[in-house]
Amino acid sequence: MTTTGKQLFTTLESDGTLTVALEDVDFPDPTGDQVLVRMEAAPINPSDLAILTGAADLENAQYEPGKYVATMPEPFNSGSKARHGLKLPAGNEGAGTVVATGDTDAAKALMGQRVACVPGNAYSQYCIARASMCLPLGDYTAEEGASGFVNPMTALGFAENAKMDGQDAILHTVGASNLGQMLTRICKEDGLGLVNIVRKQEQADLLGQIGADHVVNSSDDDFMKQLRAAIDDTGAFYGFDPIGGGKTVDSVFKAMEQVAVGHMTEYSRYGSNQQKRMFIYGRLDTGPTVLSPSYGFGWTLSGWLLFPFLQSVGQDTVNRMRKRVLDSLTTTFASTYKKRVDLEEMLTKEAVTDYRAMRTGEKYLVTPWK
Amino acid sequence: MTTTGKQLFTTLESDGTLTVALEDVDFPDPTGDQVLVRMEAAPINPSDLAILTGAADLENAQYEPGKYVATMPEPFNSGSKARHGLKLPAGNEGAGTVVATGDTDAAKALMGQRVACVPGNAYSQYCIARASMCLPLGDYTAEEGASGFVNPMTALGFAENAKMDGQDAILHTVGASNLGQMLTRICKEDGLGLVNIVRKQEQADLLGQIGADHVVNSSDDDFMKQLRAAIDDTGAFYGFDPIGGGKTVDSVFKAMEQVAVGHMTEYSRYGSNQQKRMFIYGRLDTGPTVLSPSYGFGWTLSGWLLFPFLQSVGQDTVNRMRKRVLDSLTTTFASTYKKRVDLEEMLTKEAVTDYRAMRTGEKYLVTPWK
Numbered sequence: 001m002t003t004t005g006k007q008l009f010t011t012l013e014s015d016g017t018l019t020v021a022l023e024d025v026d027f028p029d030p031t032g033d034q035v036l037v038r039m040e041a042a043p044i045n046p047s048d049l050a051i052l053t054g055a056a057d058l059e060n061a062q063y064e065p066g067k068y069v070a071t072m073p074e075p076f077n078s079g080s081k082a083r084h085g086l087k088l089p090a091g092n093e094g095a096g097t098v099v100a101t102g103d104t105d106a107a108k109a110l111m112g113q114r115v116a117c118v119p120g121n122a123y124s125q126y127c128i129a130r131a132s133m134c135l136p137l138g139d140y141t142a143e144e145g146a147s148g149f150v151n152p153m154t155a156l157g158f159a160e161n162a163k164m165d166g167q168d169a170i171l172h173t174v175g176a177s178n179l180g181q182m183l184t185r186i187c188k189e190d191g192l193g194l195v196n197i198v199r200k201q202e203q204a205d206l207l208g209q210i211g212a213d214h215v216v217n218s219s220d221d222d223f224m225k226q227l228r229a230a231i232d233d234t235g236a237f238y239g240f241d242p243i244g245g246g247k248t249v250d251s252v253f254k255a256m257e258q259v260a261v262g263h264m265t266e267y268s269r270y271g272s273n274q275q276k277r278m279f280i281y282g283r284l285d286t287g288p289t290v291l292s293p294s295y296g297f298g299w300t301l302s303g304w305l306l307f308p309f310l311q312s313v314g315q316d317t318v319n320r321m322r323k324r325v326l327d328s329l330t331t332t333f334a335s336t337y338k339k340r341v342d343l344e345e346m347l348t349k350e351a352v353t354d355y356r357a358m359r360t361g362e363k364y365l366v367t368p369w370k
Numbered sequence: 371m372t373t374t375g376k377q378l379f380t381t382l383e384s385d386g387t388l389t390v391a392l393e394d395v396d397f398p399d400p401t402g403d404q405v406l407v408r409m410e411a412a413p414i415n416p417s418d419l420a421i422l423t424g425a426a427d428l429e430n431a432q433y434e435p436g437k438y439v440a441t442m443p444e445p446f447n448s449g450s451k452a453r454h455g456l457k458l459p460a461g462n463e464g465a466g467t468v469v470a471t472g473d474t475d476a477a478k479a480l481m482g483q484r485v486a487c488v489p490g491n492a493y494s495q496y497c498i499a500r501a502s503m504c505l506p507l508g509d510y511t512a513e514e515g516a517s518g519f520v521n522p523m524t525a526l527g528f529a530e531n532a533k534m535d536g537q538d539a540i541l542h543t544v545g546a547s548n549l550g551q552m553l554t555r556i557c558k559e560d561g562l563g564l565v566n567i568v569r570k571q572e573q574a575d576l577l578g579q580i581g582a583d584h585v586v587n588s589s590d591d592d593f594m595k596q597l598r599a600a601i602d603d604t605g606a607f608y609g610f611d612p613i614g615g616g617k618t619v620d621s622v623f624k625a626m627e628q629v630a631v632g633h634m635t636e637y638s639r640y641g642s643n644q645q646k647r648m649f650i651y652g653r654l655d656t657g658p659t660v661l662s663p664s665y666g667f668g669w670t671l672s673g674w675l676l677f678p679f680l681q682s683v684g685q686d687t688v689n690r691m692r693k694r695v696l697d698s699l700t701t702t703f704a705s706t707y708k709k710r711v712d713l714e715e716m717l718t719k720e721a722v723t724d725y726r727a728m729r730t731g732e733k734y735l736v737t738p739w740k
Contacts, residue, residue: 051639066500079664083637244663267453269421270675280667289661293614294449295651297673305640 001038002026006066006213006343006368007089010052011251012086016077018056021067022343032102035110035131040142042122043151044346044364045150045336045353046242046282052090052123053356054080056080059201061277062257063349066094076286091366095137099126105352107131107302114140116148123249123343135322140329147178152283152325153307155182155333158240159190160302160313165277165369171231171239171249174284175215176203176360178335184212185332193234197227197248201359214293215322221246223348227255237274242282247290249278249301269294279304338362342370372396373406373470373702375495376436376713376738377459380422384454387446389425391437392713397496405480405501410512412464412492413705414650414716414725414734416612421617422460422493422724424450425656433719446656447612460710461736465507465515467498477501478719484510486518493713495738505692510699516735517548517705522695524651524676525703528599528610529560530687534707535647539563541601542653545585546573548705554582557700566613567597567622573730597625602632607644611675612652617660619648619671627665641666649674654728710730712740737738 002137012018028329030036055078059072072080072202088113095116101107115134119127122142137145162170171189174180187194188211196215199206205217214234216226231237237256241249260274276295282306310318325333338361341351346366355364377395382388400406416424424446431440442450465486471477474522480689486505489497507515532540540557544550545566557564559580566585574585584604601607607626611619623646630644646669650659661671680688695703708731711721716736725734 080632082634083639086637088637088639250658261452267456267458269453269458270677273678282565283663286663288620288663291659291661293656293658297650298678300670300672302670303667305638308643309669 002028003126004201005098007121007124008124008312008346010090010247011085011087012054012072012077012080012083014081016072016128016129018054018070018072019067020052020347021069021247022300022347025124027128028081030100030102030128031109033107033113034102034128035098035107035128035134036100037096037115037117037119037129038349039094039096039122039124039133041129041146042305042366043094043147043150043337044366045092045147046284047150048092049091049356049358050283051083051088053352058149058349058353058356061349061352063347066344067346068347075309089121089124090240091124092120093118093147094122094127094366095110095142095148096127097142097288098134098257101131104131105131109133111345113137114142116145117270118149123263123346124344125343137326143365143367145364148325148333150238150306150317151179151182151335151366153310154334155179155186156321157306157309158183159186159192160317161309162238164190164225167238169195169197169238171197171236171252173197173239173241173252174360175207175212176200176361177242178349178361179242181207181210184210188247189332193236195227195230195234195239224251227251228259231255231260237248238277240279240281242280243283243285244283245268245287245289249280249289252278253254253299255289257299265318271298274298275300278302282304297335329352335363336361340365340367340370342366343368372398373496377491377494377715378716379459380425380458380460381455381457382447382450382453383400384441384451386444388424388440388442389437390422390440392600392717393415395494395496396579397498400470400477400498401475403477403501404498405468405477405485405504406490407466407468407485407487407496407497407504408469408498409464409466409492410531410740411466411516412461412736412738413517413520413707414736415462415517416654416728417520418460418629419726419728420653421453421458423722425436428726429717431719431722433717436714436717438717438719438722443544455713459491459494461710462490462729463488463517463519463633464492464497464736465512465518466497467512468504471501473503479487480504483507484512484515486515486705488519489648493716493736495713499618507696507698513702513737515733518695518703519682520672520676521549521552521705522678522703523691525549526691526694527676527679528553529556529562530683530691531674533610535608539565539604539606539608541565541566541567541606541622543609543611543613543622545582548731548733551577551580552703554580559662559702563606565600565604565606566595583657587671594621594625597621598629600719601625602629608647609624610649610651612650613655614653615655615657615659619650619659620661622648623665623669625663627669629728641668645670648672651675653705699714705733707735708736710737710740712736
């Protein structure tokens with residue numbers, strides 16, 4: 001017996017033609033540790049957009065019900081060579097109800113339950129997911145649980161990573177994002193210092209309301225001075241950045257080094273001995289990262305991704321993190337949505353161009369059965 | 371009793387005026403663990419040039435015997451704010467004869483011996499050095515021992531760092547440099563794979579003569595193809611770069627990722643899981659480092675400096691490394707010089723403009739008593 005439902009696929013051809021379309025798919029019966037989830041809610045996160053739309057020209061795309069065809073400009077098309085011709089599913093995470101299971105005890109125990117899961121094809125009416133990766137939601141709704149993995153585990157991951165590295169303060173370059181708000185609450189709970197960078201006064205106000213102590217506004221004339229003061233107050237020489245391109249990380253390293261040099265009693269041609277550490281975990285700006293030679297050699301910059309991090313820390317830590325998320329799903333780890341769309345609506349020009357803009361606080365939720 | 375001798379100082383004023391000049395200095399009697407070394411030979415390394423000349427306009431400088439005055443252009447002058455008004459010595463390392471000592475046993479044992487040392491003011495007729503940091507040269511000449519610290523310990527440091535990090539191959543972006551040649555011999559001796567990047571065919575030939583297996587020429591049309599093949603052959607996803615500015619590191623990360631993606635059986639939007647690691651240990655190019663978003667998130671880039679590295683590994687490892695250098699000072703760790711200059715000659719326009727160019731294989735040696 002198979003279950004049939006609509007699923008979204010995104011296909012980039014070598015000539016740069018991007019087709020994002022719904023198809024009717026036959027979902028097989030789950031086996032072993034698998035469960036079949038009837039998906040009720042799935043968020044559109046920035047990490048989903050990379051594959052869903054990328055840098056495609058959405059203004060001039062051809063839209064029809066359940067489908068659009070756009071052109072991927074250079075250099076992004078050549079840069080995506082590895083996916084040329086592949087029909088890919090999309091949607092990292094979501095929540096729904098388990099309607100069939102494989103025959104392991106773990107799988108069978110989930111029958112009929114509402115779960116959050118990370119299937120990788122969440123923009124779909126049904127998904128096959130691994131029982132061991134499902135989080136039973138209990139009394140939470142599917143909407144409350146839909147964003148229960150990517151942002152909460154990433155924000156918690158930053159705090160875990162910082163503590164592992166002996167840090168007691170973090171810097172975050174996009175403080176007012178959904179993830180940034182979670183991080184603010186986590187740091188408050190855990191007694192970690194936090195420097196939040198925002199771009200607008202209303203974002204600073206928002207973070208102030210949830211208890212952020214150090215918010216600096218990059219639009220202010222004295223931004224660098226504010227940033228140095230906040231780093232000096234907290235000791236945050238360790239931070240996370242989802243922008244990637246441009247000079248954000250460079251400005252942060254500069255401010256960190258200036259703070260450290262300010263505490264030196266003797267000049268060194270090599271700069272301070274203060275280790276400065278930044279992680280890029282997203283590409284809101286797809287331009288190149290530019291690092292100026294103005295903070296010596298005591299710095300390290302890495303890419304950061306959730307799944308490799310979770311693999312590196314081991315299952316016990318992951319379980320502890322997931323339990324913490326579940327316990328505070330509608331408080332510390334709450335997500336808010338600008339709009340709910342079904343699978344057809346998410347492929348309209350109005351929706352696509354709006355969620356691709358990735359404006360702070362304007363996340364979309366896909367509700368396949370609405 | 372004091373000893374008098376000439377010493378070089380470099381002073382940058384806030385208005386960008388750089389004065390490099392000899393002065394007569396009274397050297398105090400050494401005390402405790404100190405020794406007084408009559409300096410006989412000191413190399414001009416790229417790491418010395420940062421403070422000696424920096425980016426100063428040497429073409430239009432005013433030269434007189436034992437002195438020149440040049441202008442430091444922007445943004446380099448503002449970037450050097452921390453040293454404005456400071457009269458700094460220069461010359462990391464050198465070799466000479468111990469002519470007076472403090473009263474510790476270690477210091478007294480060095481009396482009359484020829485030693486290599488790292489005083490930080492090696493462009494001088496005399497230096498005060500710590501006995502514990504002096505390397506007795508035995509039958510080696512001062513010239514043979516003059517470059518016995520910075521390049522040998524850095525090249526060995528790369529191999530040590532790679533092994534600590536579980537690597538069995540290294541990539542080096544300036545293969546034909548003095549340091550690159552040492553690294554080639556070290557990797558050969560230690561059974562480490564090595565990918566050497568060079569800019570010219572004669573540099574490739576030179577490295578071939580000393581046994582390098584993988585040399586790729588960045589001037590060749592198929593450079594990236596050569597680079598991928600060499601990385602694939604050696605498994606070198608770990609490398610060192612003294613250029614710093616521009617796109618060298620970016621090209622290396624790209625090639626590493628392309629090799630890793632070539633071995634993947636399934637497409638991932640996040641790129642490969644292969645960790646890619648590069649270290650910038652110099653600034654031959656003082657422009658910004660440019661990193662394109664084309665190799666996923668599995669990469670780390672750090673600054674790398676010899677002294678912090680040596681501090682991190684501990685004295686036993688440092689002693690083992692120094693013994694290895696001493697044992698092979700004229701073979702594995704041999705340095706060659708284009709020219710010998712005394713303290714006056716090193717401040718002439720002809721010399722300054724020549725050694726500041728930092729051309730591969732054209733190192734200068736300062737011989738203060740010649």
